[in-house]
Amino acid sequence: DAGVTQSPTHLIKTRGQHVTLRCSPISGHKSVSWYQQVLGQGPQFIFQYYEKEERGRGNFPDRFSARQFPNYSSELNVNALLLGDSALYLCASSQRIPGGYGELFFGEGSRLTVL
Amino acid sequence: AQKVTQAQTEISVVEKEDVTLDCVYETRDTTYYLFWYKQPPSGELVFLIRRNSFDEQNEISGRYSWNFQKSTSSFNFTITASQVVDSAVYFCALSLSSGNTGKLIFGQGTTLQVKP
Numbered sequence: 001d002a003g004v005t006q007s008p009t010h011l012i013k014t015r016g017q018h019v020t021l022r023c024s025p026i027s028g029h030k031s032v033s034w035y036q037q038v039l040g041q042g043p044q045f046i047f048q049y050y051e052k053e054e055r056g057r058g059n060f061p062d063r064f065s066a067r068q069f070p071n072y073s074s075e076l077n078v079n080a081l082l083l084g085d086s087a088l089y090l091c092a093s094s095q096r097i098p099g100g101y102g103e104l105f106f107g108e109g110s111r112l113t114v115l
Numbered sequence: 116a117q118k119v120t121q122a123q124t125e126i127s128v129v130e131k132e133d134v135t136l137d138c139v140y141e142t143r144d145t146t147y148y149l150f151w152y153k154q155p156p157s158g159e160l161v162f163l164i165r166r167n168s169f170d171e172q173n174e175i176s177g178r179y180s181w182n183f184q185k186s187t188s189s190f191n192f193t194i195t196a197s198q199v200v201d202s203a204v205y206f207c208a209l210s211l212s213s214g215n216t217g218k219l220i221f222g223q224g225t226t227l228q229v230k231p
Contacts, residue, residue, distance in 0.1 A: 042206055042221030056218050088158055106160035
């Protein structure tokens with residue numbers, strides 16, 4: 001069975017541009033979470049979606065937005081990119097609402113470089 | 116506030132040595148979950164173990180073992196007879212059962228290098 005897939009794997013943008021990152025969860029998983037991992041640090045929670053509804057939001061500015069589609073795939077959008085947005089963006093899926101009920105299955109991430 | 120601290124930034128051992136990765140957490144919740152994840156160079160976080168706050172029984176799985184002590188708010192991870200393939204970044208994480216926000220709070224990670 002396919003794991004969590006993310007695209008693109010690598011991308012380079014310039015300051016002020018917009019980026020869209022995509023995630024396909026494991027088949028049967030209805031929850032998708034997004035994390036930002038800056039080099040040398042642990043992942044930071046951005047969003048969690050369950051059944052197409054936002055169920056959690058981390059401490060990120062409104063430039064960050066996301067949505068989940070009827071097939072449970074998800075997009076993370078970041079507007080007006082800043083140099084500090086350079087990071088590995090990880091998507092994770094789970095069968096149910098996580099937060100203790102089950103482990104998250106992570107993709108390999110999308111590495112964003114902002115110049 | 117909730118927080119996870121992994122004081123060891125980098126650890127280097129020689130193959131076959133035992134190594135313990137430390138994790139200390141902070142939370143006022145009485146119900147919570149603790150996790151360990153492994154991140155190889157590919158970037159994907161690989162789930163290793165989940166523990167809930169009511170289960171302090173230590174666990175051994177092959178070469179891996181975990182020591183959960185609520186009295187000291189610690190959840191340490193030991194690899195016995197380390198191998199080169201164990202080289203990776205290891206993250207300890209905390210999740211609260213309240214709120215159902217799906218948020219994992221990660222530590223800074225410990226980079227483990229196992230030399231042949």
